[in-house]
Amino acid sequence: MARDTGEPDPVLVVRGMYEAFERGDIPAVLAAMHPDVEWVESAAASFPHRGTHVGHAAISEHVFGNVAEHWREFAIVPQDFFRDGDTVIVRGVVRAVASATGRSMSAPYVHVFTFAGGKLRRYTDHQDTAVWAEALALPRRGPDQPSSRPSEEEGT
Secondary structure, eight states: OOOTTSOOOHHHHHHHHHHHHHHTOHHHHHHTEEEEEEEEOOOOTTOTTOSEEESHHHHIIIIIHHHHHHEEEEEEEEEEEEEETTEEEEEEEEEEEETTTOOEEEEEEEEEEEEETTEEEEEEEEEOHHHHHHHHSOOOOOTTSOOSSOOGGGTO
C-alpha cells in the first residue's frame, strides 16, 4: 500500500528486504537502500561485522560478507513490525550456527530502519552481544588441558 507521498510503505520494503536476504538475494536487499545508507552495528568485539558501515560496498563486504565467513547456518527471523512515520522497528531473533565452534545461538534483536525518499537511509542493529560472543568463542578447555592463567596456588 502506498503512502500519501506516493512512496512505498516502509513496512513492505523491510519485509521484502528480509525475504530477499533469506533467499540470498543481496542485490535486492541493497536495491532498497540509498547509495549512502548508514548501517550501524554494535561496537562489541564479539561482532565480526561491528561498527558503522556507509554505502553498498562497505555493507556488502563487512556485514553480508561476514555471514558466510563466520556462520554455517544463519537465519534472521522477524517477529513483529512497528511503524512510526518513516521509521520501522522490527523485533525478532537470529538463529545461527558458528562455523568455527559449531555452537548454535538464538539471539533476540531489535532492528531500526529509517527511510527517506522511499529508500533506507539508516539501519541500527540492537543485539544481545553476549549471546553472539558465546557462539563465536573458541571452545572451552577441558579439565585436563593447561590454562594460560596462573593457578591460585601460584599466588595469583
